Amino acid sequence: MSNKVNKNVLRAGTITAGTALMLLMSSPAFALTRDDGDDPGPGLSVIETLGLFVALPIVLFLVIAGLVMVGDKSPKKAGSKG
Template sequence: MDKKNALRAGALAAGTTLMMLLMSSPALALTRDDGDDPGAGLSVAQTLGLYVLCPLALFAIITGLVMVLDKSKTRVTKPAKARAKA
């Protein structure tokens, strides 16, 4: 029964994706709308910095702040072998 459900879900996902691709029309992106005023394009370095480095830096900053400002008390416990001998 699991194979049948997985096959049904895969077919539904593939069909939905195919319909979305067919319904979107990238050819219309070439025609300009009224009031459309695009700016200058980004270079490769600017694109990588904006979409890769900035999110990674933000993630690192948030992670660092959480680690530094963590107020939980961590208990140092002895290993199991040391407890058994004592």
């Protein structure tokens, strides 16, 4: 095997091992039983979920884009021709 292939194999093995370790460390997050002191709040309705994860990002994008457009207005040069 060439040196380039060896590097790719090593990289793939490292990524696989790292991913496996991350999954093993996060396994309590997917537990079927709740821990002591774990008190989840009330669930979101469909409207609240759409507002939070769809409407709010769109509104924030439009506000930021509007601020960029307002701040980017540069005066037009009168005497320049193509």
